[in-house]
Amino acid sequence: MTRVLVVEDDPQLVxxxxxxxxxxxxxxxxxSTGGTALRIAAARKPDVIILDLxxxxxxxxxxxxxxxxxxxVPILVLSARHTSEDKIRALDAGADDYVTKPFSMDELLARLRAATRRQQAPEGRSEDAVVTTEGFTVDLAAKKVLRGExxxxxxxxxxHLLELLISHPGRLMTQRRLLLEIWGxxxxxxxxxxxxxxxxxxxxLEADPSHPRYLxxxxxxxxxxEP
Known part of the structure; x- marks a missing residue:
């Protein structure tokens, strides 16, 4: 059974x-508090977190x-903050998705399912599937990335985004396909x-992010x- 940690101080919404x-x-x-959320997350290891800011x-x-x-662990933000800057700050901090209040329960559940799917190991991968470039190495099976040591x-x-791109070397992955694959x-x-x-x-991953060599x-x- 998938374990969800809901971090929210509104008892009716909870x-x-x-x-x-x-x-x-x-x-x-x-x-209902951030401190409690951090303690529960460390002790109970949820499969996904729904988080109010x-x-x-x-x-x-x-x-x-x-x-x-x-x-x-996937983190899905559920917040009344709705500006692009708020969303970008949350995503930059490490959130995986962002839903604004008021929200559709069906949409939230769809995004929650998408977040849990991203945690599942891809099917049909070779156990020794390793992609090596001069800048970094990606181990698909172990889900590890190295830059040097x-x-x-x-x-x-x-x-998930990196995996989709490197699994199709040299091929254009359209915005629409990436959005569908990652967020549904x-x-x-x-x-x-x-x-x-x-x-x-x-x-x-890039030596010069403003002039990328691989992505x-x-x-x-x-x-x-581009390998």
Missing amino acids: RALKINLQARRFEVEEA GLPDMDGLEVIRGVRDWSR RSVRLTPTEW PTAGDSTNYLRVYMAQLRRK ITEPGMGYRF
Whole structure:
């Protein structure tokens, strides 16, 4: 059973989320403060976290950064903050998706399912599938990335984007396909998500992120991994 940690200080919303999640056979943990959320996340190891940013003891961004110090668990932000800057700050901090309040429960559940799918190992991979470039090495089976001898920590969404690109070397991956594969049909035309995550991957993997060698943008179309 998939374990979801709901971090939210509105008891009515927590109750609604709990009812809907348990009806779909999710196991639900809850926390009303950031400190409690960090303790529960460390002790219970949830499969996915639903996180409000407006918590009484700390900003939700601090919770994201605290979790990212040790875990790649998917984090789905659920917040009344709706500007592009708010979303980009959360994604930059390590969140995997962002849903604004008020929200559709069906959309939230679809995004939650997409987040849990991203954690599943890809089927049909060779156990020794390793992609090596002069700049970095990617072990698909172990889900590890190295730059030289240094391990590179990626969020689940960063990993999924990188995996999709390097699994199709030299081929254009359209924005629409990447959005569908990573966030599902509810992502629509959220190309800003792709820009944020591609920028993060380049900062982590490219020697010169402003002039990428491996992770190439095809303007107006999509992205390509050039081995």
